[in-house]
Amino acid sequence: MTAALLSVRNLTVEFPTLEGPFTAVAGLDLEIEAGRTLAVVGESGSGKSVTSLAILRLTDYTGGRITNGQVMFTPRDGVAIDLARASEARLEAIRGNEIAMIFQEPMSSLNPVFTVGDQIAEAIVLHQDCSSADARKLAQALLEKVRMPDARTMLDRYPHQLSGGMRQRVVIAMALSCQPKLLIADEPTTALDVTIQAQILNTIRDLQQEFGTAVIFITHDMGVVAEMADDVAVMWRGRKIEQAPVRELFAQPAHEYTRALLAAVPRLGSMSGTKLPRRGSVAQDTADMTAPLIAAESLTTTFPIRQGLLRRVTRLVHAAERVSFDIFPGETLSLVGESGSGKTTIGRTLQQLIAPSSGIIRFKGQDVTRMDHNARRRLKREVSYVFQDPYGSLDPRKTVGFSVAEPILTHNLLPCRNISQRVAELLEQVGLLPEHARRYPHSFSGGQRQRICIARALACDPKLVIADEAVSALDVSVQAQIIDLLMQLQAQRGLAYLFISHDMAVVERISHRVAVLYLGQIVEIGTRAQVFEDPRHAYTRKLLAAVPVAEPGRPIDRRLVAGEIPSPIRRVGDPPVANNFDEVAPGHLVAR
Numbered sequence: 001m002t003a004a005l006l007s008v009r010n011l012t013v014e015f016p017t018l019e020g021p022f023t024a025v026a027g028l029d030l031e032i033e034a035g036r037t038l039a040v041v042g043e044s045g046s047g048k049s050v051t052s053l054a055i056l057r058l059t060d061y062t063g064g065r066i067t068n069g070q071v072m073f074t075p076r077d078g079v080a081i082d083l084a085r086a087s088e089a090r091l092e093a094i095r096g097n098e099i100a101m102i103f104q105e106p107m108s109s110l111n112p113v114f115t116v117g118d119q120i121a122e123a124i125v126l127h128q129d130c131s132s133a134d135a136r137k138l139a140q141a142l143l144e145k146v147r148m149p150d151a152r153t154m155l156d157r158y159p160h161q162l163s164g165g166m167r168q169r170v171v172i173a174m175a176l177s178c179q180p181k182l183l184i185a186d187e188p189t190t191a192l193d194v195t196i197q198a199q200i201l202n203t204i205r206d207l208q209q210e211f212g213t214a215v216i217f218i219t220h221d222m223g224v225v226a227e228m229a230d231d232v233a234v235m236w237r238g239r240k241i242e243q244a245p246v247r248e249l250f251a252q253p254a255h256e257y258t259r260a261l262l263a264a265v266p267r268l269g270s271m272s273g274t275k276l277p278r279r280g281s282v283a284q285d286t287a288d289m290t291a292p293l294i295a296a297e298s299l300t301t302t303f304p305i306r307q308g309l310l311r312r313v314t315r316l317v318h319a320a321e322r323v324s325f326d327i328f329p330g331e332t333l334s335l336v337g338e339s340g341s342g343k344t345t346i347g348r349t350l351q352q353l354i355a356p357s358s359g360i361i362r363f364k365g366q367d368v369t370r371m372d373h374n375a376r377r378r379l380k381r382e383v384s385y386v387f388q389d390p391y392g393s394l395d396p397r398k399t400v401g402f403s404v405a406e407p408i409l410t411h412n413l414l415p416c417r418n419i420s421q422r423v424a425e426l427l428e429q430v431g432l433l434p435e436h437a438r439r440y441p442h443s444f445s446g447g448q449r450q451r452i453c454i455a456r457a458l459a460c461d462p463k464l465v466i467a468d469e470a471v472s473a474l475d476v477s478v479q480a481q482i483i484d485l486l487m488q489l490q491a492q493r494g495l496a497y498l499f500i501s502h503d504m505a506v507v508e509r510i511s512h513r514v515a516v517l518y519l520g521q522i523v524e525i526g527t528r529a530q531v532f533e534d535p536r537h538a539y540t541r542k543l544l545a546a547v548p549v550a551e552p553g554r555p556i557d558r559r560l561v562a563g564e565i566p567s568p569i570r571r572v573g574d575p576p577v578a579n580n581f582d583e584v585a586p587g588h589l590v591a592r
Contacts, residue, residue: 005074013066015064032182039217048218056083100174100178145203172188223505264477286490292327301319303316320349330494333511345520381460397440403441426455463496507528523590524536530585
């Protein structure tokens with residue numbers, strides 16, 4: 001037997017609360033050898049992330065305390081050390097250098113006041129003996145390694161100027177900068193679309209082969225587990241309930257909870273042969289295709305890039321380029337595509353959060369730009385938005401009840417005496433309790449916070465809900481509950497959804513129609529069956545081929561996700577060529 005690189009023995013982590021100490025991890029045993037990948041899976045709140053933080057003693061900064069156990073690690077000098085009892089100086093030499101960590105939320109792990117290049121270079125200068133100029137060259141090479149488009153330009157941009165997927169790639173580049181012996185990846189591909197996810201997984205695999213790096217992969221995506229892991233540990237309520245080699249665990253899960261976890265995984269292709277989305281055994285025949293609720297005609301949204309002393313606009317980010325589509329009452333139209341393809345920009349433009357550069361948006365047949373103040377206000381009430389990060393979109397200083405009631409107060413929809421009752425009804429509709437209105441966002445799990453955001457989006461009785469990656473950060477069992485909730489609300493209220501997602505299995509389950517975006521333009525649009533069962537555009541086929549499947553040992557064709565990602569940034573006066581379409585079947589349009 002090879003000696004373990006990391007050995008966690010009987011680890012217990014507690015957090016103080018008003019009711020007494022809360023045990024987040026209890027008596028945990030884990031081992032990982034050099035060059036192997038251990039996947040740690042379980043529902044939200046099972047203790048996965050606390051375990052990863054405790055290994056590096058980062059729980060010391062979040063109020064947590066290791067009350068029992070050892071975390072034995074063998075660094076490059078070959079002398080094993082117990083990280084649970086190591087000095088702060090010793091830990092600082094190990095963190096980021098010998099053990100690197102990729103955090104789940106990239107925006108909170110990047111400093112908003114420093115450029116991307118400065119932040120990657122800082123990690124290199126801190127742990128490696130090199131100059132700032134050499135560190136910058138290495139930073140650019142790392143960004144190219146994680147397939148960042150236009151890497152040289154990206155070095156001088158700030159985190160808020162990047163999409164969620166691009167920020168996650170920056171965090172991964174920082175983690176790989178010192179070629180660590182152990183990489184702890186906490187949901188590293190949650191914010192990434194399937195092709196970028198496949199490329200990042202390839203990068204991590206290459207790093208393992210080249211440097212013998214061990215990886216602890218914390219994820220809720222069982223397809224990623226099947227593709228990446230050698231061994232799998234299943235956690236439930238702070239305890240490890242099962243561990244086995246990946247093929248054995250998928251073929252014969254021993255614990256009842258593991259079987260339930262695998263059963264909840266949405267599988268690509270499970271809807272083949274059906275025309276409509278299904279909620280359980282019931283077809284979701286809710287779309288009224290008589291007249292569009294909202295229509296985008298040649299919608300273009302660009303963002304200027306200023307350079308030089310005079311801050312002249314020299315280039316433009318073509319986030320959305322001459323995009324046209326309709327959404328009908330009771331219909332779910334899904335937008336899919338890579339990070340930076342323009343999905344979120346289109347959603348925010350429809351919601352009037354971003355002004356379009358050109359094109360027309362019609363709501364119930366009326367041009368939005370020609371609406372008077374009252375009509376525009378009514379539009380904002382009838383189009384609601386559910387953001388990707390539920391914690392970031394809820395005010396931590398306000399109770400949940402206030403957050404849900406705020407749209408009702410803003411639009412003056414109800415007398416004050418009736419608002420509490422309405423909030424209670426909305427919370428019950430999304431599977432929460434009326435008494436939850438008195439609590440604050442931090443006291444809820446990720447899935448519960450997303451339910452609160454959905455309740456708030458429904459407060460104004462909207463006709464269209466834009467769900468921007470609304471389930472991407474949720475574990476599979478909670479994800480299944482939220483999807484079922486969205487479909488139930490659609491059946492009850494006749495809601496239309498613009499469903500923005502990179503999770504192709506979820507898109508297949510929930511959609512009536514699907515539009516595929518590439519570099520700000522639609523390349524294919526049609527019914528769910530047309531796009532998933534008869535994909536005609538090469539990019540659509542590439543997107544579907546990159547989806548991780550929950551089948552360990554399935555051969556992976558890396559050529560499908562090879563090649564550089566073109567940049568949406570172009571010189572002023574050099575717009576991209578607009579796509580022309582062929583109608584290959586009724587309603588199925590494919591770009592030439």
